[in-house]
Amino acid sequence: xxxxxxRSVSKSFGHVPVITDVNLEIADGELVVFVGPSxxxxxxxxxxxxxxxxxxxxxxxxxxxxVTDIPASKRGIAFVFQSYALYPHMTIARNIGFxxxxxxxxxxxxxxxxxxxxxxxxxxxxxxxxxxxxxGGQRQRVAIGRALVxxxxxxxxxxxxxxxxSDLRMEMRMEIAKxxxxxxxxxxxxxxxxxxxxxxxxxxxxxxxxxxxQIGTPQQLYHAPQNRFVAGFIGSPRMNFMAVSANxxxxxxxxxxxxxxxxxxxxxxxxxxxxxxxxxxxLSIATQGxxxxxxxxxxxxxxxxxxxxxxxxxxxxxxxxRLSNSLGKNALGTSIGLDWRFEDLFLFDKNGHRLDHSLxxxxxxxxxxxxx
Amino acid sequence: xRTKLERREHxxxxxxxxxxxxxxxxxxxxPLARTLYFSFTDAYLDDSANHVLIGFRNFVDVAGDPVWWxxxxxxxxxxxxxxxxxxxxxxxxxxxxxxxIPGRGLVRAAILVPWAMPVVVSTKIWxxxxxxxxxxxxxxxxxxxxxxHGVAWVANGSLLLGVVxxxxxxxxxxxxxxxxxxxxxxxxxxxxxAAEVDGIPWWKRLWxxxxxxxxxxxxxxxxxxxxxALRMFDLAYVLAGANVNAMTMSIYARDRLINNQxxxxxxxxxxxxxxxxxLVAIFIVGAMRLDRSGAAER
Numbered sequence: 001x002x003x004x005x006x007r008s009v010s011k012s013f014g015h016v017p018v019i020t021d022v023n024l025e026i027a028d029g030e031l032v033v034f035v036g037p038s039x040x041x042x043x044x045x046x047x048x049x050x051x052x053x054x055x056x057x058x059x060x061x062x063x064x065x066x067v068t069d070i071p072a073s074k075r076g077i078a079f080v081f082q083s084y085a086l087y088p089h090m091t092i093a094r095n096i097g098f099x100x101x102x103x104x105x106x107x108x109x110x111x112x113x114x115x116x117x118x119x120x121x122x123x124x125x126x127x128x129x130x131x132x133x134x135x136g137g138q139r140q141r142v143a144i145g146r147a148l149v150x151x152x153x154x155x156x157x158x159x160x161x162x163x164x165x166s167d168l169r170m171e172m173r174m175e176i177a178k179x180x181x182x183x184x185x186x187x188x189x190x191x192x193x194x195x196x197x198x199x200x201x202x203x204x205x206x207x208x209x210x211x212x213x214q215i216g217t218p219q220q221l222y223h224a225p226q227n228r229f230v231a232g233f234i235g236s237p238r239m240n241f242m243a244v245s246a247n248x249x250x251x252x253x254x255x256x257x258x259x260x261x262x263x264x265x266x267x268x269x270x271x272x273x274x275x276x277x278x279x280x281x282x283l284s285i286a287t288q289g290x291x292x293x294x295x296x297x298x299x300x301x302x303x304x305x306x307x308x309x310x311x312x313x314x315x316x317x318x319x320x321x322r323l324s325n326s327l328g329k330n331a332l333g334t335s336i337g338l339d340w341r342f343e344d345l346f347l348f349d350k351n352g353h354r355l356d357h358s359l360x361x362x363x364x365x366x367x368x369x370x371x372x
Numbered sequence: 373x374r375t376k377l378e379r380r381e382h383x384x385x386x387x388x389x390x391x392x393x394x395x396x397x398x399x400x401x402x403p404l405a406r407t408l409y410f411s412f413t414d415a416y417l418d419d420s421a422n423h424v425l426i427g428f429r430n431f432v433d434v435a436g437d438p439v440w441w442x443x444x445x446x447x448x449x450x451x452x453x454x455x456x457x458x459x460x461x462x463x464x465x466x467x468x469x470x471x472x473i474p475g476r477g478l479v480r481a482a483i484l485v486p487w488a489m490p491v492v493v494s495t496k497i498w499x500x501x502x503x504x505x506x507x508x509x510x511x512x513x514x515x516x517x518x519x520x521h522g523v524a525w526v527a528n529g530s531l532l533l534g535v536v537x538x539x540x541x542x543x544x545x546x547x548x549x550x551x552x553x554x555x556x557x558x559x560x561x562x563x564x565x566a567a568e569v570d571g572i573p574w575w576k577r578l579w580x581x582x583x584x585x586x587x588x589x590x591x592x593x594x595x596x597x598x599x600x601a602l603r604m605f606d607l608a609y610v611l612a613g614a615n616v617n618a619m620t621m622s623i624y625a626r627d628r629l630i631n632n633q634x635x636x637x638x639x640x641x642x643x644x645x646x647x648x649x650x651l652v653a654i655f656i657v658g659a660m661r662l663d664r665s666g667a668a669e670r
Contacts, residue, residue, distance in 0.1 A: 052565050073571030085562035089584045098580070099570035150570065 002063030002076065002153035002186055003028045004049060009058035011041075011048060011210075018044050020210045021058075031180050031187040033197040035233070036207035042190045045207065046156050049188065050079050063153055075154075078147030082159040084139045086131040086146075093118075093127040096145045117145045121175075137168040144179070157189040161196065173199060194234055198222070206230050228352035231277050237308065239277045239346070240319035242293075246273045253357075258314035259293040265347070265357040273357075274350040280308070280322040282344035291337025295319065298333075302326060311336055404646075411639035420635050430640035434628075440641065442616055443624035444648075446533055450608075450620065451601040454540045459594055461541065462548025463586075467578075469549065470556045480553075487546035495610040498539045502526055529617035536608050536618050540601070548593055555589025556582075591660040598656060602649045621645045 004026040011019040018041045026032050034042040047053040049060055051072030059068045067075050086095050097114040105113075118124040121141045131139055140160055147155055157176070161169045177200055180187055191197055197204050198218040206213040206221065206229070214221060214230045225231035231239050244257035252266050255273060267273075286292075295313035309321045321338065347355040374382070411430055415423035434440050465483065469476055486494060501508050502525040510522030525535050559582070567577050583590075605622040612618035614627045625645055629638025 050569060052568065072565075072569045077569065079566065079569045081562045081566060083560065083562050085560065085566040087563060087567075087581060090580075098567075099572065102572055102576060146566070146570070 003061075004154055004186060004188065005061040006045075006049070007059040007061065009045075009048060009055055009060065011044060011053065011056040018210050019048065019056075022210075022212055024205060024212065024215065026186060026188065029184045029186055030202045031189065031200060033201035033204050034188065034190045034207055035192065035194060035197045035204055036213075037233070038192060040207040041210040042192075042207050043158055044210075046079075046158050046188060046190050049154075050077055050156050051075050052079070076152055077154045077156055078150055078152035080140075080143050080147050080155070080157045080160045082162050084131070084143040084163075086139060086142055088131050090130070091127065092123065092129055092131070092134070092142050095131065095142055096127075096149050099146070099150050113149050114145075117149045120148065121145050136164050137172060140164065140172060141175075144176075148179075153186065155185055155187040157187065159191055160189075162191070162193070169193075169196075176200065194236060198234075204234075206233060208233075224354075225346070226354055228275065228277065228348045228354070231346055231348070231354065235279055237280045237320045237322070239279050240283070241275055241277045241348075242313065242317050242319075243275050244273060257293070258317060259295050261293045263292055265342070265345070267347075268356045271349045271353075271355040273347040273355055275348040275352075277346040277348060278319075278340050278344060280320040282340050283319065283321045284339050285321070285323070285327070286337035286339040289337065291339045294335055294337045296333060297327065297331050297336045300327060300329070300332065309336075311338065407639045407642050409639075410635050411643045413636045415635040415639075417629065417633040417635045417638075423636070426636070430637045431644065433637055434641050434644060439616060439619070440621075440624055443619045443621045446618060447602060447604065447620045450533060450537055450540070450604060451598055454537045454544070455594060455597045455601055457537075457541050458545050458548045458597060459590065461545050462552050462593070463590070465545070465549045466552035466556055467582075469553055483546050483549055485546075486543050487550075489543070491543065491606045492610050494543055495539060495607050498535075498542070499526055499611055502535060526611065529615070532612055532615060532617040536604075536611060539611070540604070540607055543607070544597065544600075548597065551593040551596075552586065552589060555586050559585050588660070591656075595653070595656050595660070599649060599653055602652060603645065621648070 004024075006022050006024040009019060009022045010017070022045065024032075034045060036042045044053060048055050049062075051060075051067070051070065055068050059066050061067065062075055062077070072079075087098065090098065093111075093114050096117060097110040100110045100113060114127070115124065118127055121144060123138060123141045123145060126134060126138060126142070131142070134142065140163075143160070160176075161172050164172060173196055176187075176189075179185075180200075189196070189200060201218055203215060203217055204221055205215050208229050213233075214226045216224075218234075221230055221234045225234065228241070232241065242257055242259075242261070244255045244261065246256075247254045252264060253273060254262075254264050255276070256262050257276070261276075265273075293313060295311040295318075297309060298312045298318060299310040301308040301310075307323045307326045309323060309327055310318050311321060312318045319338070327336075342357075345357070347357050349355055410420070410423075412425050412427060413423040414426050414429075469480055469483075473479075500506075502510075504510060504522050504524040504527055507522070507525070509525070513519050514522060523531070525531055563581065563585075564577065567581055572581075603622050604620045605626070608618045608620050609623055609626075614623060614631065619627070621641070622645060625638055625641035628634045628641055632638075
């Protein structure tokens, strides 16, 4: 097994910069997930690590060795593709064992290894079939088997579950988590699905426009996002934002905004809040005539296990609220007050950086990744 | 029991194909039937109305003619060698063009030039270039000291068929390149990336991945080319006329029909060409199917 490091890696396609100065250290045995919106460069970054795309600048280090100029086949990696990329004209057994054929192993040794991997992935009954006769989930198992059989130092997954339906996705997610636990292998996993990111990752790397926005454990990203982008990207439904005007002559800061928003905070570092953010699950319905902000209930969604309410605070601001019970159809169109605890409030300056506001002891506990 | 909607769709379907069927009967069915009919008569071209049915005598006549068998042999040699070279060369060039070489767009356009030229024009150009006294090819050979006098490429009967094959390869390889390149470009790229990561060497990628996946494309290209080559007429005729050294089956049929005015015998020869080509086509299509199910069992 091996560690992976990226040192000031950049890549452009023509004049379009896709990856800009990425630095990252991945420890041996760690499962790191790259997330970001489509086009953020997460797949390109994975391909750079794999050696499928040559690096523009910087270095890629695997297991302490600079592999920037070493071809993909010599990097000790295995790559699992979103499209599975199985060889359509070969049986499943040959698909899995194909890479071993060039290693000078005997037929028996190859068959034994293929059988072992197939048993691990519960696809041993499919070995004589061809990829087109398999379901999507089975194909992805074969693709993973093809990676496993080579016993690589590093596994690279490029949105491996994106083509599966949600049930299968959950099943395969657990399968991959189990594999990671059993193999203790270094894994890098690209996804746009934040549930996958939150559940699988030891650490998550949030990418945006070819740059790293933040690296951290799932809890750190959720509870202590460094900027507005990460705050908005992690969490579903996404965090509610609203522009505010702040009067910050000293560390005490008075803020005003739509929906009769008006409150004071004390900032622990200099800065001028331009926007506030609160997660839908941190909001609660205030008793009549109270609450830090008020708006009109516009829409209700009943998801069975939870209810979502959409509350319009200003013509261009609608917040979502996650509730355990329904507000009832009669409440539609009425005025609703919303409340939150101060430690659940996020402040961002006009550049999107998060500002610490002091409810000092509680906030620091949160920053360490422990839910307050 | 059909619903009204189904009947209406069926009817409009018939309505749409009717003009096509009518045209086909007019331009293909009728001449074919006429040729088949005349092949059983003793008709002559100058007075085709005056004839009697003579059964299979024309076919026996053709089958007993050594010149016909020479034409069959020429056609078979021409087809086998030219299609084989075109396929291998076409595959090689297509693989080169598929790789990201600089100036690929230009090469791709340039390679089409031979295919875009009329056969008569390129044949005449090559004939002139291969002229034994004034041709540029002989001049180059002598100039480079490879031989002290030029080679009679076109005038020498034993070289003639080779020259026909050479010009055909020059003209038709672009067609192969284009078809195979199109086949290459629809192969999913990630399969080759997977093989690359897995450390599969290039020759094994070519042999075990590219070629099997490309087989249907190559099969169709070969089928097209074989059928085309079997009815070879224009190139050989422009270059050698009715010279028996380069006479193909089609030239033989034309020779009997036009030069000898033998409408009956010429029709019989044409019918035999048609049957032979049909037979080969059925065989190739069958072989391609067999190949596919064979691959499915391995």
